Amino acid sequence: MWCIGTITGEYLANLEDVLDVYSAPAAAGVVRLCFDERPCQLLDHVLTPLPPKPNATQKEHQEYVRKGVCNVLLAYNIDTGQRHLQVTTTKNKGDYARFMDWLVQTHYPEAAKIQLVQDNYSTHTYGAFYEHLPLETARYLRHTLEFHYTPKHGSWLNMAEIEFAALSRQCLDQRIATQQRLEQEALAWQAKRNAAATKVNWSFTTEKARDKLKNRYAELTKITDEIKLSEH
Template sequence: MWCIKEIDDEYRKRMYTILKLYSKDYDPKYPIICFDEKHKHLTGDIVDKIPMKPGSPEKYDYQYSRNGTANIFVAVDFKGGKRDITVTDRRTKADFANYIKYLVNDVYSDAKHQRIVMYNLNTHTYLSILENFEYKEAIELISKITFYYTPKHASWLNIAEIEINVMDTQCTGRKISNKNLLIKETTAYQNYRNENKCKINWNFTKKNADKKLSKYYT
């Protein structure tokens, strides 16, 4: 909270809305999906590593090659223990729109309506969908989703950040040299987490928020 001097009505309104959403019982027909994206630098070794062996740790050189970048879309139904991780070259409006379509039509196709929590980036809009699909298709897609935006400086409210932190610890936090390897690694991570129905327990409530943050309220 060091970067926030005051929490205004708009901040509290958005925070309370998301906290109320998180408090609802799980309903697979109306999943709460937290969405985020991660920028990943692709880097490789210039000098081959020396693998570890009994009594000797792995040895590697500090120099590395730059092999471009990739984007990772992460969507997690944290109450249902299901997530999707998709690697793209970029994160344009078109990439976002196509990914939302993929979530609706493929990943969570059994749901009647998807409630999607995300931070307010300029690509994260209904307009991105309208600009990239025929009007009828766009309206049909929009009718199946509701976007919930976190307040500014409140990305901590987005549970997808927790999933990304886990993913970094277990998978993407290390050096990965190319997009194909990144896809292979993130797919393996995703499948393992989904097969084990790994959920995220969120316990922070409106009452907790008022107790912890009220000194910043305006």
């Protein structure tokens, strides 16, 4: 399910930019990644769950204890079906910058260019690199990473959202009390999904967007024409 909200020229420009990244053929030396990050609530049991009976699910007491929040950062390679994640205590520019440095240096050190689809959250900027990494590292990342922002209220365009949905269903649908255990569970999920090279089957294209949103395109064109007329 997706929501487009208010259509503006910037919205359409970002929408088409992201869709064009997805639909382009894979190119030598170019890596295409989708990135997102999400806070995860840590929860513990008030009472120890009863051991499950055969062929039955474990029963949990409805009450729980909040144990804080941690943050999951995830990048998904649309060409190889590999995902790379880390779990951090906080969600800030430093965490973002260090994750990107680790991502590039560990997994894609030979990439000539990395096209990175992400939302326009305030920490997702080149400036974060210069504020939290050595100057030469920041400069290298700025030249290697090519940012492609999803539109405001257009997070449904980010394939990393689909990966987070799978992570929530397949791994985080349980009470996890510590960041260490959440990281263990998330990395085990990642390993299993990577071994299968599970890919997102994305079929929405710029052409389909123009057809489905043709009335919105027309409205925007009409507004633009009216502005031009008022200027004469």
